Amino acid sequence: MPVSYHCLILSSERREANMAQAPTDPSSAETADPEESSPNMIVYRKIEDIVTRMQDDKTGGVPIRTVKSFLSKIPSVVTGSDIVQWLMKNLSIEDAGEAIHLGSLIAAQGYVFPISDHVLTLKDDGTFYRFQAPYFWPSNCWEPENTDYAIYLCKRTMQNKARLELADYEAENLARLQRAFARKWEFIFMQAEAQVKIDRKKDKTERKILDSQERAFWDVHRPVPGCVNTTEMDIRKCRRMKNPQKVKKSVYGVTEESQPQSPVHLPSQPVRKTTKEDFRKQITFLNMQIERHCLKMSKVAESLIAYTEQYVEYDPFITPAEPSNPWISDDAALWDIEMSKEPSQQRVKRWGFSMDEVLKDPVGRDQFLRFLESEFSSENLRFWLAVQDLKKQPLQDVTTRVEEIWQEFLAPGAQSAINLDSHSYEKTSQNVKDPGRYTYEDAQEHIYKLMKSDSYARFLRSNAYQDLLLAKKKGKSLASKRLTGLMQSS
Amino acid sequence: HHDPTHFDGGLSNRQLFAVHQVAERVEALGQFVMKTRRTLKGHGNKVLCMDWCKDKRRIVSSSQDGKVIVWDSFTTNKEHAVTMPCTWVMACAYAPSGCAIACGGLDNKCSVYPLTFEKNENMAAKKKSVAMHTNYLSACSFTNSDMQILTASGDGTCALWDVESGQLLQSFHGHGADVLCLDLAPSETGNTFVSGGCDKKAMVWDMRSGQCVQSFETHDSDINSVRYYPSGDAFASGSDDATCRLYDLRADREVAIYSKESIIFGASSVDFSLSGRLLFAGYNDYTINVWDVLKGARVSILFGHENRVSTLRVSPDGTAFCSGSWDHTLRIWA
Numbered sequence: 001m002p003v004s005y006h007c008l009i010l011s012s013e014r015r016e017a018n019m020a021q022a023p024t025d026p027s028s029a030e031t032a033d034p035e036e037s038s039p040n041m042i043v044y045r046k047i048e049d050i051v052t053r054m055q056d057d058k059t060g061g062v063p064i065r066t067v068k069s070f071l072s073k074i075p076s077v078v079t080g081s082d083i084v085q086w087l088m089k090n091l092s093i094e095d096a097g098e099a100i101h102l103g104s105l106i107a108a109q110g111y112v113f114p115i116s117d118h119v120l121t122l123k124d125d126g127t128f129y130r131f132q133a134p135y136f137w138p139s140n141c142w143e144p145e146n147t148d149y150a151i152y153l154c155k156r157t158m159q160n161k162a163r164l165e166l167a168d169y170e171a172e173n174l175a176r177l178q179r180a181f182a183r184k185w186e187f188i189f190m191q192a193e194a195q196v197k198i199d200r201k202k203d204k205t206e207r208k209i210l211d212s213q214e215r216a217f218w219d220v221h222r223p224v225p226g227c228v229n230t231t232e233m234d235i236r237k238c239r240r241m242k243n244p245q246k247v248k249k250s251v252y253g254v255t256e257e258s259q260p261q262s263p264v265h266l267p268s269q270p271v272r273k274t275t276k277e278d279f280r281k282q283i284t285f286l287n288m289q290i291e292r293h294c295l296k297m298s299k300v301a302e303s304l305i306a307y308t309e310q311y312v313e314y315d316p317f318i319t320p321a322e323p324s325n326p327w328i329s330d331d332a333a334l335w336d337i338e339m340s341k342e343p344s345q346q347r348v349k350r351w352g353f354s355m356d357e358v359l360k361d362p363v364g365r366d367q368f369l370r371f372l373e374s375e376f377s378s379e380n381l382r383f384w385l386a387v388q389d390l391k392k393q394p395l396q397d398v399t400t401r402v403e404e405i406w407q408e409f410l411a412p413g414a415q416s417a418i419n420l421d422s423h424s425y426e427k428t429s430q431n432v433k434d435p436g437r438y439t440y441e442d443a444q445e446h447i448y449k450l451m452k453s454d455s456y457a458r459f460l461r462s463n464a465y466q467d468l469l470l471a472k473k474k475g476k477s478l479a480s481k482r483l484t485g486l487m488q489s490s
Numbered sequence: 491h492h493d494p495t496h497f498d499g500g501l502s503n504r505q506l507f508a509v510h511q512v513a514e515r516v517e518a519l520g521q522f523v524m525k526t527r528r529t530l531k532g533h534g535n536k537v538l539c540m541d542w543c544k545d546k547r548r549i550v551s552s553s554q555d556g557k558v559i560v561w562d563s564f565t566t567n568k569e570h571a572v573t574m575p576c577t578w579v580m581a582c583a584y585a586p587s588g589c590a591i592a593c594g595g596l597d598n599k600c601s602v603y604p605l606t607f608e609k610n611e612n613m614a615a616k617k618k619s620v621a622m623h624t625n626y627l628s629a630c631s632f633t634n635s636d637m638q639i640l641t642a643s644g645d646g647t648c649a650l651w652d653v654e655s656g657q658l659l660q661s662f663h664g665h666g667a668d669v670l671c672l673d674l675a676p677s678e679t680g681n682t683f684v685s686g687g688c689d690k691k692a693m694v695w696d697m698r699s700g701q702c703v704q705s706f707e708t709h710d711s712d713i714n715s716v717r718y719y720p721s722g723d724a725f726a727s728g729s730d731d732a733t734c735r736l737y738d739l740r741a742d743r744e745v746a747i748y749s750k751e752s753i754i755f756g757a758s759s760v761d762f763s764l765s766g767r768l769l770f771a772g773y774n775d776y777t778i779n780v781w782d783v784l785k786g787a788r789v790s791i792l793f794g795h796e797n798r799v800s801t802l803r804v805s806p807d808g809t810a811f812c813s814g815s816w817d818h819t820l821r822i823w824a
Binding site: 037042043046050087093095097098099101102105235236237240281284285288292294295297298299300301302305307308310311312315317318321325327332334356359388391392393395396437438444445448 | 638652670783
């Protein structure tokens, strides 16, 4: 069933069941089957939709034909280029390379396969491919065990057909399995014989197709050495995936008494029960949501656009870095220049974008501080820096630092007294009684706003800053002398 | 005609527009030539995580076989290596000072290793256990100091720790399932971070109170990666639903979705270029797609990795980005 139809049915059922709840988006079929929403399954369903559409000749699927070859026929095949063309047309892919890549992944996952190769990739040529039988689809949660694989390799050796001859790596695998299962080899041999008997009863053409599909199945679960094993899983996602009853461990109906092969991950402690505190938090949160003043989409978009436009000249991916991008030129000159004490014009310009830019750049911060010191008004910035530093301290040093900051900046008669409004001062005095990393948050916010409107604006107008910006004085010539010096010495 | 490969999440049923409609007037980007400039080989198994040092060239990477390696990726030299006592080291981070690294995974812990430059350095001996969760560690990040670490875990919580004492400073409860990723807000005065989880939610937290201040739920599957837009006003997410999305904090909603019919595998890791104009996203289909954040279109697709791309970060000065993959390698692109 195509996945979206499946979704529509289940989401309407869900809506009926959850009328009172906040509107939800039509989502995947998770209420019916938690397995369906697991990350691997989402991809499988998408691929299944693609291969189903590909095989549907009523709606422009690929041409699947029986091809005559020497004295025999090759049933039910399609060429690689037909698949590539279909993907490009139906999934709006402009580049053939991209279609080949996607097709190769679909093959590697086990949904389509080359009839004459164990390696599961897609080629954009006349190579023949066949579609995998839904029985063998990965979405059936296959985890075939080694006994199964042994039976398979064993039966291949029993059938006298050139096309079923074992490849080198398969022969090696078989030898290894014979050693591992030495004691029960008789059982495996018997199972293989039984399978051969069953296979012989089938129609010749049907057998060709089934044999190839079975081989492709094993190419996924026991890939050629060097090929990606697409059955490998991200361990973080394993927990939700395996309903043990759903896992299929055997193609031939036999199970091994062994450890499960999938990386099983221990479930965490049961999620703790919702407490009164949790509900209080939720209420606070919801109130916050309601009271929040949200900006309109247009305003937000304009803001994002303005930001990128301002910074585009600093973005090395868009505006090539000067003198060069070290990664491209193999020359670290750019980094050497940045380490020097002489900031470039471009770097100085950036300090003018926002106070955060000055504070973020150690050279900018230093310039800002020196300017304020020259005006004997550096206490605000030094307070701000001290509070930033406080937050970086290890826990055990916090109390001491809080006291030091109080003494220097806030205590009556403090050496570098900062100017706080009475409300802020009151609050801070209270906070100091229970010292922590956030004792001065309120005061810091206040001082930050003050600096932004006062000190920062004055700094930008100052001669010191303007000179750097216009690269006057020694600035420019010194920088270029340094640059030539660097280039000569390298 | 239905399109089951495109899950129409948040936008069409309640919004008037998305960013790209307003951005129609913005000049289109030119052609990009991005290539692999360095390939780092040395891990013996899937690379799961990486982080840049502030010096713009060193990186730390961790893998499934328990190895954590520090590289000077400019020269491709390995400078430090340590083997963790557990496999699947899913998280690693470089300290702001450049003098330590943090990592963890199936051991449920986050440990800090100081980096020394001794000839026969024994990193394992100096190991300090900092965070303790009740399930796997999925992400970790130093705050703007070597003294605090923020962690995310499969136990559904995030936590802030004091490195020196190992004490829990604040815990963050609210996700309904495993938390897979986190990112700290870039502001100098910021005290917030965003996390993403298997409950399909992205949540923004106040580090001081432990309170969730904003929550977004429009993805159809696990959120594997979250990253702030450089201004701090928005963040991007990458999910197993094969889409990346942009959420704006001021609008309190999803404002863009980055998807294509032909992209059907999950996005594992996302990051912005310095100006925020480009979004680099690594996928489980082995590729990296480069998106025009404003216009919503894909500008480039990068092939090269031979297995899933599991981690991706732009360098601190934006001159390159690094991708790590299940193919055991890391690549630097510029």
